Amino acid sequence: MPAAMPSIHRRALITWLAIFPLVCLGQVGLSPVVDELPLVVSALILTVVVVPVAVYVVVPFLLKANARISRRPDARR
Template sequence: METAPGPTVLTPPAATAQLPAPPSVHVRAVITWLAIFPLVTLGMMASAPLTEGWHPVFKALALTLVVVPTAVYLVVPRMMRAHASLSRRRPRA
C-alpha cells in the first residue's frame, strides 16, 4: 500500500532580493491624477467638435470610455515604473 506524499513546502532561496515597498496611497493618487488630468483635457479638446450637440452625460460616457482604459493600462503603469526608478536613484537621508 502506497502512502500519499505530504504537502509540498516552497521555501524561498536565502539570497532573495528585498522587494521595494509600494508607494503610499497618497503618491498613487497624485500619480493617477497626473495621468488622468492631461488625458481628460486632451480628450475634451479632441472630442469637442464630434460631440458638440450631445448631452453632457453622453459626452462624459464617451470620454471615460477612452480615458480610463488608456490611463489604467498604459499611462499609470508607466508613471509608476518611472516613480519607482526615480525613488531608487534618490539617496535616502
C-alpha cells in the same frame, strides 16, 4: 525583491497626473464629436477613451518612473 507600492498619497498624485492631461486632451480631441450630445453622453464617451488609456498605459508608466526615482541612492526616504 519587488519594489514596495507607493503610499496612497503618492498613488493619488500619480493617478491625477495621468487623468488630468488625458481629460484635457480628450475634451479637445472629442469636442467636434460630442459637442452636440447631452453632457452625460459626452462624459461617457470621454471616460470610455480616457480610463483605459490611463489604466493600461499612463499609470503603469508613471508607477515605473516613480519606482526608478525611489530607488536612486540620493532619493529621500
